[in-house]
Amino acid sequence: MxxxxxxxxxxxxxxxxxxxxxxxxxxxxxxxxxxxxxxxxxxxxxxxxxxxxxxxxxxxxxxxxxxxxxxxxxxxxxxxxxxxxxxxxxxxxxxxxxxxxxxxxxxxxxxxxxxxxxxxxxxxxxxxxxxxxxxxxxxxxxxxxxxxxxxxxxxxxxxxxxxxxxxxxxxxxxxxxxxxxxxxxxxxxEPPAKNINHLWTFLKKCPRISTNAYWLFLSRIHPKKGVDLLVKEYLKLKNENDEIPDLVIAGPGLETTYGKDVQMTGKHPSIHFPGMLEGKAKWSAFHFCEAFILPSHQENFGIAVVEALACKKPVLISDQINIWKEIEAGGGGLVSKDTSEGIRNLLKNWISLSARQQAEMGLNAYNVYRENFYxxxxxxxxxxxxxxx
Structure with a gap:
């Protein structure tokens, strides 16, 4: 054929x-x-x-x-x-x-x-x-x-x-x-295997990030993606609990008016804007994050969501991402509304989980990928x- x-x-x-x-x-x-x-x-x-x-x-x-x-x-x-x-x-x-x-x-x-x-x-x-x-x-x-x-x-x-x-x-x-x-x-x-030797390719894009856990948003910097709401709710939560991980906002679109506004709002030592990540830097960003976040107002499929699942990372997503039911049913992440309140609850629900529950969700994430999106x-x-x- x-x-x-x-x-x-x-x-x-x-x-x-x-x-x-x-x-x-x-x-x-x-x-x-x-x-x-x-x-x-x-x-x-x-x-x-x-x-x-x-x-x-x-x-x-x-x-x-x-x-x-x-x-x-x-x-x-x-x-x-x-x-x-x-x-x-x-x-x-x-x-x-x-x-x-x-x-x-x-x-x-x-x-x-x-x-x-x-x-x-x-x-x-x-x-x-x-x-x-x-x-x-x-x-x-x-x-x-x-x-x-x-x-x-x-x-x-x-x-x-x-x-x-x-x-x-x-x-x-x-x-x-x-x-x-x-x-x-x-x-x-299947993504490339996790490799500590490649971590530097990501860290040089985020020179201010600590080596502790971080949350990752990786997609276009666009109003449809809910980035502005994510940044605002993250900052509110950070003021309440300074020990939560850093937030990495990676993707193309920083040069747009919307992208510049998001960067201005997110001007904080714990928020990082490395731009578009590719190759080893992208996969290292996935492999070494604590969780992946995408609170989109609309997402037909969400390749980045599936890439995170394939890297055994729990995904924190909105119910406007069309594959959310498969992810929720398989226990591979948390799902909420694409509103300010929904995103805030998403983050708070994640940090309320024990380390064991978070690790189990990561294993479930990989199983969801293999069963549905391989x-x-x-x-x-x-x-x-x-x-x-």
């Missing part, structure tokens, strides 16, 4: 979808599945040079819609080589541009692959209801009526990362009538479900 993945960008800074491809494609290759990727990045971008699969960078794209004039020609010349075409994400040209090209080939009685769409959370009702997104919600409503509804309902099926995402997608827009919906799961590979299982399950659809 040959799969063509169409995605707007393979830039690691763009988040989950491209990382998901980097996780699943090597596993599928071992199962005899060949994947290629076409994206709108410029050909000379160097972030894809270490990937062990074909990436066709046909950009640059133009404007906020990421219109890429080369996509149509490329698909006409190449789409027939594949058994499945998989569109990653909505609201950008890679979605509708691929669908229209697929329809055109189909009408010409050409061999066309099955067409699937993986929304990656972009059909979540949060994006239409959040006050901070009113203008974007209006834009998306028009896009849905004119464009994206045709893609969602016209493709052979939609693929979702978890049951929660699948069910939420039904609530967002009217006339949502996909031909089929599949919960194909999502996963990550890529060696999920990547092949996806193929099996598509083949049987």
């Amino acid at each position: 040959r799969i063509l993945n169409v995605i707007a960008t393979m830039d690691p800074k763009s988040g989950g979808p491209c990382q998901g491809l980097r996780n699943s494609i090597p596993v599928q290759k071992k199962g005899g599945i060949e994947n290629e990727v076409v994206c709108f990045d410029e050909p000379d971008m160097n972030f894809s040079k270490y990937d062990d699969f074909k990436i066709h960078a046909i950009g640059p794209a133009k404007g906020p819609y990421a219109y890429c004039p080369r996509l149509k020609k490329w698909l006409y010349e190449n789409m027939e080589r594949f058994d499945i075409t998989l569109i990653h994400g909505l609201w950008l040209y890679n979605s509708f541009g691929t669908y229209i090209s697929w329809l055109h080939l189909k009408k010409k009685n050409k061999h066309v692959p099955k067409l699937y769409l993986m929304p990656h959370g972009m059909l979540d009702p949060y994006f239409q209801r959040a006050r901070s997104r009113r203008l974007k919600a209006i834009r998306n409503w028009f896009f849905w009526k004119l464009i994206e509804k045709r893609v969602v309902n016209g493709a052979d099926g939609l693929l979702f990362t978890c049951n929660k995402e699948l069910n939420l997608a039904k609530e967002t827009f009217s006339n949502y009538k996909p031909k089929s919906v599949l919960n194909t799961g999502f996963g990550i590979p 890529v060696e299982k999920t990547a092949l399950d996806m193929i099996s479900k598509i083949e049987s659809n």
Whole structure:
């Protein structure tokens, strides 16, 4: 089987979808599945040079819609080589541009692959209801009526990362009538082993941190992630109990207005802002933290949450992260509301646990990962479900 993945960008800074491809494609290759990727990045971008699969960078794209004039020609010349075409994400040209090209080939009685769409959370009702997104919600409503509804309902099926995402997608827009919906799961590979010799790669990013335990937030510095509430509630708790661990806020976005505001609020010796962590520094941050925290207002899957689980770290998360039920059921972390009170209770409940209870939760976290989010299982399950659809 040959799969063509169409995605707007393979830039690691763009988040989950491209990382998901980097996780699943090597596993599928071992199962005899060949994947290629076409994206709108410029050909000379160097972030894809270490990937062990074909990436066709046909950009640059133009404007906020990421219109890429080369996509149509490329698909006409190449789409027939594949058994499945998989569109990653909505609201950008890679979605509708691929669908229209697929329809055109189909009408010409050409061999066309099955067409699937993986929304990656972009059909979540949060994006239409959040006050901070009113203008974007209006834009998306028009896009849905004119464009994206045709893609969602016209493709052979939609693929979702978890049951929660699948069910939420039904609530967002009217006339949502996909031909089929599949919960194909999502996963990550085993992380590198814990290595004390690599700890310095993280510590040099946080030179003021003590060698004692610390809590880790690792994600984009963005309003959706609830970072501002986390910092405020942490500082309140720190004033009450100076012995609680330091807090590391790691991730891209510190240069944004929101990121600067968070840093100003969190100007305290116990809060650290190392920026985006990669490689050994990132994995050391996970391995040596006491607990991982992500109080997001919306999270389709949460790759960083699963990375923490895989590193045997309890996760302290909001119930707006779509995989929270699996984590709570497996005892791999604590769950609360994505409010100031909820986050405060989350932190207080964690420090109320005994050292033994915290250690047991860490072991449970790893079991949750292996049972639900191990890529060696999920990547092949996806193929099996598509083949049987």
